[in-house]
Every structure is written in structure tokens, then in C-alpha cells.
Amino acid sequence: MLQSLFVREMVVAPDDVPPLQRAFSKEDWVLLDAMGCGPTPACSGKFLTMHKRRRKKLTTRSLQQDHAILDDIHHGQVQKILDRSSKWAFNAFTLETVAGGRSLPVFCVHLFHWYGLLDYFQLDVVHVWKLFTLIEEGYHSTNPYHNSIHATDVTQAMHCFLQEEKIRQHITPLEIMASLIGAVAHDLDHPGVNQHFLISTSNHLAILYENMSVLENHHWRSAIGCLLESGVADQLLPYRSDLEQQIRDLILATDINRQQEFLTKFKKFIDEDSLDLTKAEHRHFILQIALKCADISNPTRPWDISHKWSIKVCDEFFRQGEFERQLNLPVTSICDQQTTSVAKIQVAQENVEQAEEVQTELSDDEGAATDEEEATTKRSSETPSIHDFIPPPPKEIRRQSLAVPTLESLGVRRHSVPVNMEQSLPRTIYRRESLPTSRGVPFGRSPVSPQPESRASSGLREEDELLQYGSQSSDLSSSPHHSSTAEDQPDRPLSAENLLPEPSITSMTSSVAMSRLSSLLQGNTSAPASKCLTRQQTFPPPQPYIRMRYMSATAEMTTCPETAHEGDSRSNSSHGSHENISNSNNAPQYTIPSIAVLSPNNSCPPDLLVSEAPQPQKSSLLSNKRETEAAEKRKNLQNDPKRLPTTSLTRRRGSAPVSLPLSRPDEKTLPAGGELMPSDTQPLRRGSVPIEIAHYHTFDDESFIEEHLINITPVETTRTFWQYQRRGSAPMDLPPVSGGGERREQLTRHTSLNGKAGRRKKQLKRRSSGGPETVCLPESHSELLSRLLLQRKPENPDMLLARRRGSLPIEVLTVGHSGQLPLIRDNYLFNFTLLSFPA
């Protein structure tokens, strides 16, 4: 396989380079801890999944078992791993464990220290920490594979490659920094499904990037967003443009669909022996190659680590396969656990040469094993078979397709085992002495002599050692598999099946809705699905990382040609470092309504702004009376001590009010920049508040609605158009519980690798910031709303509801391909999805 070849050509285990300096000084630790962002995790509660995990861990360790956890021990464990961070046997899982889920920022700040980047660029460590914390938070911990541990792993591999003599000689500090940031952000905000899936499902990202390097484009833009928000970009002003360009090129190179392009170019360099790393252009290319290799280097790690990655990547593949099946899409072959297996995915094509090689490895290895290793590998050496490499799934659920393959049937080396890897690897007898003494070392580097196995050189032993190093009674030591992420530990549910916060499949806009929308927008019922503009969550639904919104809003809005104005990014940011919310007494109060009209150039035309909607004619007695009543209600509510302060709306968070703000008729101020200005706000339902709590006023007179736009005032009336109790965030596509149980069950079931239906208790619960925030209106009102916002009569009078998912990055709605859709007029995009309302 191409990837396998690629790994064999490029992935080498470089010499271990002694750390130039201690990773963190004591002062650094104190500083970081004081900020609440030190490696000892702070329970901010900002991120639901990680927060839970961290909190449990801290409680267990500090209160019940390990008082010393408050001392240096935890840091000591982290430091111990960091001291060996240039070794190929680096175990990102272990670091993740001892760093309390913060391996990414801990490791990257360490590297910035190590390379002297902080000093060279005069960077403030606090900003740098923030940068990497933002990046870590931008990864979906619910992804089995594309999570922040993968980012740490790839960054460490990149770090190893940077130590290659020929690279190290010539690389500049800026290139080092770009390489590290590019590596750590290369999969930022990865949805856990591939580009093909995004295209097949007309995901907004696919539309946004016109089906080309969809994910990679999203990753690098998100990375730039983090640079901006962390303030690091400001500290790098003279280098910023160059840095961003390099990060962009590096991340775009990881698009696996461009593999051939890079391979061809690389082979040409090799064949012609024309690589000249004194040239920046050549270095740039080699760094791209290095990152590509780092990205697929997990099969070359020591067995216990690579095996874990294999399981995880296949878990994610299979999860996508299940999604495809449920969507009646063709199931991607590598994702179809009914026809393939972890083993098959990991195994390369059989050939005689490889089979012979395995034989040699076996005999060589047995002879070389130390006493200690013999003890641990005794059982496997007694029955050396492929079974040692592919743990069978639990018997009761084993399917035919998951049957343990025999050596004869596979007959080959694991795909993840490089045939030319010379480094001795612990407990993996197939991968030792028979490995060629000369590897495919790039740039003619001398092969590294195999080093005798020491306890410290193995990822697995590294963990063992940590167990001894740390308190025996800590939760680390209490779990023999502590290095694994928590999916295999009942009290630390980390796996996708346990943690997917809601039935992701149901979060997608239905095809019916898509075609409805398409026909509405294009007046063409046969419009291809890919042209439909649908509001759709990055799939599967992200964690309640409000962070994502920032990244999407900031990076993609500011870097895409069709850029939205920054008011949106503010409204979507959950991180308050830049804008001073408390300052907003003097500043205009902005908020973005759930159905937003955004301007790319800070020049939102008044006729499209909610606050500039047609004002009521006050001649009508009826209308005056109603207005008086409504004003009275508003007044009462404003006096309500529980009323949300207006200033709190400066940024709308996921849990912030989702209702549209109401402009007072006497205030029509349009702030500079065309931002929406709710000069007054109605008491708004928070996104986290079940929508049924806010009973809506039933309006029977369209003119009243027109007059007040969409003045959804919670009043004590009975519901008239809300058909069933649905939380504000529950996907509309879900049928009501009654009669829909079976479908819901289907939609929410997740089949894990072992075939067990995952526990999905949490799935039907809404997420505080991740669920759809819906403006529900009766049909006529919705139509009216649409007409007001679009300033046109919808062709399709069946338009029912407009809603916006709170968890969706708003950028999709603001950055589009003008001209493609009739809806996008004058570079404006409209943020809404139309759905059939369940009867």
C-alpha cells in the first residue's frame, strides 16, 4: 500500500537527542498552575467531556489515595516523559494520562522551550500556553482516532524528524515553529469522518471548500484562528504572514488525496539527488513530506502503541461505516466492519518476501530476547502466530468478518510493521533483528545502531516505570492499563460510543429537508444534493467546544475570500480574552440573532438587518393597543430581577439566549460596521433551557408579527403549535418519542468495535452548548420571518420553520460561494435551515 511504502521510505527513528534544557522551570510550573492552566488540570468545566474525566481523576487521586499528588509527583511524571520526548518510543497516551488530559499543550510548550522559540521570538509563555490549550480544545475528544492525542503523537514524530542532521543543520526558527504548529493543528476540529463522507452528505464544509481538501482547509484556518485568539499572532507580527503561509502549506500537504503528487516530486528529488536543504524552497518541501510521514507514522511505533492506534483508527472508520449505513449511503469498504476487520485493514498484501521476512524475524527475535522479555513474551513465543498481533474480539460477539485471521490467510506482516525498521522494539518479536540494517534513511543519513533494550526505551515500559515512579496507590498505578484512554475503563468513559453527546446521525439535516431547501432556494426540485445549502453540523456533533465557533468564525471568516464581519466572530466566541464584555456598557450591544444576516464587509445593508426591519405603522388602534400591551410586558420583564442583563448578550454563547432580539421601535441605531444592534432585548430563552419552558405567545395576526418582527415573548399561555416536549437542542429530525422509539434507537445506537451497542444514556440529552437552538414559529410566522429576512416572498409557501443549530459554526452561513445559490445575494448568506415540523 502506498502509505506503507511511504512510511518505509521516510519514517526513521532518529538518534535520541538529549534535551537542551529542562522543559519547565519550577517557576513555569508555578506560573501555569497559578493561572489555573498548568499541567495539573483546572476544572474549568468549560468542556463537558474532558471536564468530567479530569474531575474524576483529581478527586480519586487527591482525596482518597494520593496526598502527594499535590506535590511534585504529578509534575515529575510529566517531566520524566518530556525528558524522553525525542525518542521514537514516546507514548502520547501515557503523557495524556499523567498530564491529566493536557498532553498537547504540555508537550508543545515544552518543545517551544526546548527549541528556544520562546526566547528567540520573545514569546510570552502564557500566550503560548493559551495557543496550545485552544488547539487541544479544538480537537474532538469523542473521536476515537482524530483527537488531541493524535495531534500530540504527530507533533512528537515531527519533532523527531526535525532532529535529522540534514534538517537540523539548516532549519530556521520560524520553520521549526511552523512545523510544530502545523503538526499539532494538522487535524484541528476533525469531525471524525473523511472528506468523502462530508461530500456525500453535502456537509457545509464540503460546500464551503468546493470538495477540495475540505478537511485540511478547515484545519489550517482553524489553526490560524487559534493563533489569533491566543494573542500569539500579535507577538509575531513581523513573521506572521510567513508563518501562516507555512502552516497553511504544511497542513494542506497532509491531504492524503494529494499523496501521489508529493511522492512523485519526492522521488524525483531522490533520483536526481538534487535536494539542497540550504534552499528554503527545498526545506519547505521536505517539511511537508516530514509532516505527511509523521501523520501516518503510528504503525512504526513500538507495538503496544501502534496497536492501540490501529484499533482507534479502525474504530473511527467503522463508526463512519455505521453512519453511512444508517444514511443509506454506500458503505466505504475500509469502513465496513461487516466485510473487513482491524486485521485486514492493517495487513498489507501478501507476498513471499514478506512472509520470509516474518520467519526470520521470529527466529532472530527469540534469540535476542532478554530474560525479562522472555518472561513477558513467553506465552506468545510458545504459540507464535498472527493472533499475537490481532487480539480476537470477545467471543460472544465475534462475527465472521471479524474472525481471527490465520497466518496463512493473512500470511503477511502487519501493515503497520515496517519491514525495514531497524529499531528494536519491545515485546514485538516480529519486529526485531531481522530488520534490515540499513533503513530507507532520507538524505543519506547513517543508520542508527540498534540500541540495547532498556526499560526506558519502550513505550510500554515507560508506563511501567512511571508506575514505579509515581505513587503505587495512585489511580495510575491502580490501573494496569492506565495509559490507554479511558474507553476500556468503566469509570473513565472516553470512547466515542460512550461519549458521543447526542445521536449524531440525527443531527444531520434530513435529505427531505435538503431537497426542500434546495427547491426553495433554487426553484429547482432536481437540484443536486451537493448544491443544497444546508445548515449542518460538522459530523459527528462536536463536543460542546464553544471554542469551535471561535475558530470557525475567526479563521474562516477572516481568511476566506468571502469574509464575514468580525461581529460574528465575537458573538460566537466563548473566550473572552479579546473583547471586554464588561466594557460593553459604553459600546454598542451586539448580538447575532439565531437567524442571522451577516455582512462580509462590515456593511450590512439596512434592509437585511433585523433591527432595520420595517417599522410598524402606528395609525392602527389595534396595533397601538397591542404594542402597548407588549411594551407593558416587556417592561415587567425588564424589571424582573431574573432577567438577563443586556451586557451578557455581547457574545452569545451556546447556552445564551437564542431568541431574536427585539428592536424598540424608537431605536433604529445601526452601529458602524453594520453589526446587529439590539438596542433592547426581550427576555430571551437560553439555549440550554428547554424550549418548552418558554411558552410562546400565539399570534393570530400577521400584522402584529410584522410589526414586531418576531417578538417571541414568553408568556403564560398554553402551547399551540409545539407538538411535543422537545428540548431546545433536540434534533428536529428525531421523531417524537411516541411511535418513534424504534427509529430513535436505531439512530442512537452505536456499534463499537466489539459489536456491542454502546451505552448512549447521554445521547438524548442535550448538550449545554451543542444542541440546535431553534426559533420555532407557527407556519405563517415562519414564512413571514423568512420573507422579512430575505426580503422576498418565498417561492415555496410550505416553508415551515427556521432554525439554527447552536453548535454549528456560523461561518458556514457567512462564507459561501456567491453566485452558486440564489439565496446568496450581494454576498450575503442567510443562516437558516428549513425543516419539516413533525406532525
Ligand SMILES: Nc1ncnc2c1ncn2[C@@H]1O[C@@H]2COP(=O)(O)O[C@H]2[C@H]1O
Ligand atoms: N494504522 C493505520 N491504519 C490505517 N490507516 C491509518 C493508520 N494510521 C493512519 N491512517 C490513515 O492515514 C490517514 C492520514 O491522515 P489522517 O490523520 O487525516 O487520517 C489517517 C487515517 O485515515
Ligand SMILES: [Zn+2]
Ligand atoms: Zn492526522
